[in-house]
Amino acid sequence: MGLRSDIRTVKAKDPAAKSTIGILLTHNGMHAVWIYRLSRLFWKIKLGIVAKIISNLNRFLTGVDIHPGARIGKNFMIDHGSGTVIGETAVIGNNVLIYHQVTLGGTGNDKSSRRHPSVCDNVMIAAGAKVLGGIHIGTNAKIGANAVVLKDVPANATAVGIPARIIFNGDVNNENCSLIKKAQT
Numbered sequence: 001m002g003l004r005s006d007i008r009t010v011k012a013k014d015p016a017a018k019s020t021i022g023i024l025l026t027h028n029g030m031h032a033v034w035i036y037r038l039s040r041l042f043w044k045i046k047l048g049i050v051a052k053i054i055s056n057l058n059r060f061l062t063g064v065d066i067h068p069g070a071r072i073g074k075n076f077m078i079d080h081g082s083g084t085v086i087g088e089t090a091v092i093g094n095n096v097l098i099y100h101q102v103t104l105g106g107t108g109n110d111k112s113s114r115r116h117p118s119v120c121d122n123v124m125i126a127a128g129a130k131v132l133g134g135i136h137i138g139t140n141a142k143i144g145a146n147a148v149v150l151k152d153v154p155a156n157a158t159a160v161g162i163p164a165r166i167i168f169n170g171d172v173n174n175e176n177c178s179l180i181k182k183a184q185t
C-alpha cells in the first residue's frame with residue numbers, strides 16, 4: 001500500500017489512465033482512497049470526530065463517501081468515483097475494483113455491528129450497483145451494473161438485476177479470500 005502500488009493498480013485496472021503524472025493529478029478515485037487512509041488513521045486512534053471531518057472533506061473533494069470505520073485491503077481502486085458510498089462496517093479484501101454510484105450499504109433495518117457487506121479479493125462491482133446488508137461477496141465475483149444485491153454471492157459467480165440473480169455460477173469451493181484467512185488467524 002503505497003504511492004507506487006496505487007499508481008500500478010490504476011494503470012492495471014483503468015484503460016483510460018495512461019501517464020503517471022496524469023494519474024497523480026487527476027485520478028479522483030485514487031485521491032479518495034488516500035484521503036480515506038488519512039481518516040482511517042484518526043479513526044484507529046479514537047479521534048472519530050477528526051476522522052469524520054476528513055471523510056466529509058473527501059466527499060466534498062472527490063464525491064466519494066467512505067466511512068473511516070470501513071476496512072479496505074491492498075490495491076483497491078474506485079473508477080470515476082462520484083457517488084460511491086462505503087459504510088462503516090464494510091470490509092473489503094485485496095484487488096477490489098468498484099465504479100461510480102456503487103453503494104456498500106446497510107438495508108436500513110439492521111443496526112448491528114455487521115450491517116454492511118464483506119467483499120472478498122478480486123471482486124468487481126459495476127457502476128450503480130447497490131450491495132446491501134451484512135452479506136458476503138465471494139472471491140472473483142462480478143456484480144453487474146445497477147444490480148441490487150441482497151444475498152450472498154458465491155466465489156467466481158456473476159450477479160445481475162434487481163434483486164440480483166446469479167447468471168454465472170463459478171466454483172463455489174474455490175474461495176481463497178484474504179478476509180476469511182484473517183478471520184481464521
Ligand SMILES: CC(C)(COP(=O)(O)OP(=O)(O)OC[C@H]1O[C@@H](n2cnc3c(N)ncnc32)[C@H](O)[C@@H]1OP(=O)(O)O)[C@@H](O)C(=O)NCCC(=O)NCCS
Pocket residue numbers: 099125126127142143144145146147158159160161167
Ligand atoms: C455484469 C457484467 C460484468 C457481465 O458481463 P458478462 O459476463 O460478459 O455477461 P454478458 O454480457 O454475457 O451477459 C449475460 C447475461 O446477463 C445479462 N446482463 C449482463 N449485465 C447485466 C446487467 N448489468 N443488468 C442486467 N442484466 C445484465 C445480459 O443481458 C445477458 O442476458 P441473456 O443471457 O438473457 O442475454 C457486465 O454486464 C456489466 O454489468 N458490466 C458493467 C461494467 C461497468 O460498470 N462499466 C462502467 C465503466 S465506466
